[in-house]
Amino acid sequence: MAEASAKALLALDDLAEGHNDVTVELSAEELELEDEFFVFRSMVTAAVAVRRSMDNFNLDGVVRCQISGDCYRCLKPAQQDVEARFRLLVQRRQASPEELESAEEDGYIEIVDPGMRQLDLREYIREAVILDLPVRIPTPDTEGRCPQCGEDLAGEVASGEEKAVDPRWAALGKIEFSQTEEST
Ligand SMILES: [Zn+2]
Structure with a gap:
């Protein structure tokens, strides 16, 4: 990645034992998001x-x-909020090549050099956003409609709450929902 932006660097030795809250704000360019x-x-x-x-x-x-x-x-301009999450255990210690390899496979643990002072958060933030980007926007609201224009995106959902959602669509919705949960 490009030159590290100072605000994305977590100074490990400045962190207190126990709980710390860190907030980072970066532009899409700094994260190389496209x-x-x-x-x-x-x-x-x-x-x-x-x-x-x-x-x-x-x-x-x-x-x-x-x-x-x-x-x-409808091709009208649409906006959407994206919320993504990442979890990671960083261990600062000596590690054997085998340990490093299994940590890499695990994906949750990252072992860094004992001399490391600053952790660059950009990679984790970037990856989290990319994993949670929708395939297309807008994501239909709970009634299957475009939140922007109200157009019916599911195709089958009729107006009025007395009409039930086609069960096939409902099942599909559940599957997509649980996959999203697992990926976070
Ligand atoms: Zn629309």
């Missing part, structure tokens, strides 16, 4: 809770930003 269909309108903010125990740093980050583009149905 998408074919969306523009990143807002700054990307990450609220990271860091629990320190000696040289173990448990990171739990919530990343928020806003994207805009054209509604895939």
Whole structure:
């Protein structure tokens, strides 16, 4: 990545034992975020809770930003909030090549050099956003409609609450929802 932006660097030795709250605000350019269909309108903010125990740093980050583009149905400008999350355990210690390898496979633990003073948060923030980007916008509201123009995006959902949602759509909605949950 480009030159590290100072505000994205977490000074490990400045963190207190126990709970720390860290907030980072970065532009899409600083995170090298680009998408074919969306523009990143807002700054990307990450609220990271860091629990320190000696040289173990448990990171739990919530990343928020806003994207805009054209509604895939009506082509009117649409905006959407994106909220993503990352969790990571950073261990600052000597490690054997085998340990490093298994940590890499695990994906949740990252072992860094004992001499490391600053942790660059950009990679984690960037990855979290990319994993949680919708395929297209807008994501239909609970009634299957475009929140922008009210157009019916599900195709089958009729107006009026007395008409039930086609059960096939409802089942599909549940599947998509649980996959989203797992990926966070
Ligand atoms: Zn629309």
